[in-house]
Amino acid sequence: MTLLAFDWILLIEKLVLIAIIVFASLGIALYTTFAERKVAAVLQDRPGPNRAGPFGLFQPFADGLKLIMKEEIIPNSSNKVLFVLGPILAMTAALMTCAVIPWSSHLEMFGRSIDLQVADINIGILYIFGVVSMGVYGIMIGGWASNNKFSLMAALRGASQAISYELAMGLSLIAVLMISGSLSLKTIVDQQMAPGAHWNIVYQPLGFLIFFICAMAECNRTPFDLPEAENELNFGYHQEYSSMKLGFYLFAEYVNMIMSSAIMASIFFGGYDIPFLDESTLAPNVAALLGVLALLTKIVIFIFIFMWIRWTIPRFRYDQLMNLGWKTLIPLALFNMLVTGAVILWRQG
């Protein structure tokens, strides 16, 4: 039967990998919500959630159950199809990023070499930008379909914020691409892992700072959570949502946070590289599993920094947000790009 000449085992392998990554991301996101409340509690000198299970460890399940049990309300004046489509788009866009992140090197199993990356495409970074720009639609469509002026205002704010900070984000990455000469995340990580090579943060500290600020803005995290400014907009673009549709919006924010942490770790902090250890001396399977752990550790550190900032810095005003994006970050990113280009030219002689 040559009707579909195709490597079916590869397909199964990739499907299993996708399932594991998606469920792991959702599981981590679940506990990120718990960590957020605990970190907030520690920073504000109070115990935090501690009733459900030991140390309150079952709190996220209680929260999830509460959201599922709530009544689904679709407002009469809303656009029904788009109202349902909004949260779906937000969640899909958030999860799509994980396709190009190299979670570790490869596993040797069943006589096959299994790459722990869903797709090593040679435009990996551009793919991430494509997905990020799709994420705007979840906010815009949800806010507009609610047919509520606060939701609409919040959606427009969210979209203009996302578009403004995408530019500085792209410009800060161009400097990294000049150094690596490749758009594939796998290649970028491999270059940082090579013996004698340093992580990109050593060469691009300013680029990382700009990228980090923009990632925070893209995830709608405080101090950039203007689309959810309660005191001005009641609740923001998801004001009319209830039950699990609201849950999807809130959850997508945490998944976005995990994904952007993974991207920052991969591009600037060596991805699954373990510092001061030559992975080639270990057995490939052990090295791969340790690599996953290393990447997860870096992700957890970034998530903690996100939370730390959230509970430390108050929200920006809208004009401050736009000034920071257009008048500070974009010129800085351009300057960074010019300096990087000049240094590379000078070193080439």
Next chain:
Amino acid sequence: MSVTEILFFFLSALAVFSAVMVLVSKSPVHSVLWLIAVFFAISGHYVLLNAQFLAIVNLIVYAGAIMVLFLFVIMLMNLNAETEPQKHMWMKLAGVISGGCLLIILVSMVRQAVDLPGKTALMKEGNIGLIGNLGKALFSDYVVPFEITSVLFLSAMVGAVVIGKKE
């Protein structure tokens, strides 16, 4: 049928169906969303032709940026199915006839083109669509047209700033 052919027919059907839905939809917001689906289908075709860079740039620029601006305009002006002006029958008819003429001219151009007959599209072959090769070609063979185009974009940007500036 190979996997590539199945994908080709699926993407083509999706593109044509979405394009028809853009025209048929009563609400402007629905039209914009169907147009985004058209861009996705076309990007799929680019991937089949091994032009990955073109595919992703098509998504970032058209689906990700320009369509968001379309949505902005529609939402700010609060256009919806009720306020959409309904055109006269003869206006629609004139549109169909003029559009059909354009289609006939395009089809005849393709049929008369000298270097097209007997050729098939390169599937999954040819490396010019990959980002490294495309960049080298743009910055060596086509550097003058490329730079002139960038000046064109700059003038558009300056124009937008001048229009948007307060007195």
